[in-house]
Amino acid sequence: MLDFSNKRAEMKASSLDEAADLLRKVAGERKADESLKSVFRRLSRKLDGWTDNRIQDVWRRDSRITVRADEITQLRALVEPKRKTESIDDLEELRATVARLARYEALLERLDEEFYGPQISAASDQLGEARRLLGKSRSRL
Structure with a gap:
């Protein structure tokens, strides 16, 4: 007991x-x-x-x-839309980051590719990683 x-x-x-x-x-x-x-x-x-x-x-x-169970159900229902909105906002932020990185990489190449070589390489790596994450997040939504 x-x-x-x-x-x-x-x-x-x-x-x-x-x-x-x-x-x-x-x-x-x-x-x-x-x-x-x-x-x-x-x-x-x-x-x-x-x-x-x-x-x-x-x-x-x-x-x-x-x-009571109905109280928890009501609270869950109110929280769930926020979670979906947050993931959509995260996806939009990731898309904006990808666009910024692509512009940054193009700008560095135009300025002086030889001088900014390491930065261009780093930007390319970040852009590739961001695109990979963007591809993963699309499959989840």
Whole structure:
């Protein structure tokens, strides 16, 4: 019987930790001049059916509460679109880097290929690596 209660307590703690982590991701970055109360207010507008006290209890990982499965599902649903947007933003940033490196390499070649040989070689290596990463990221999306 003791084993069962320990496992239940561990599961309760892990679901509370997951919910708190997801809640922080939903909240996003906190501005320097933003109070925690403002963050909670912002979260209450995003979370249907959550009271202010519930948000604060999950945020603070209050061990007296139990997180329901529907709450974790709601938090996961709010976090998932952000992950997709972040990967698309990363892909766009990588594409911009590839374009910059290609322009840099062409500029160095026009200026003085002999003098800038090592830089051109390094830029070519970076450009090849960036293109390889870009090819991998396309296959994942």
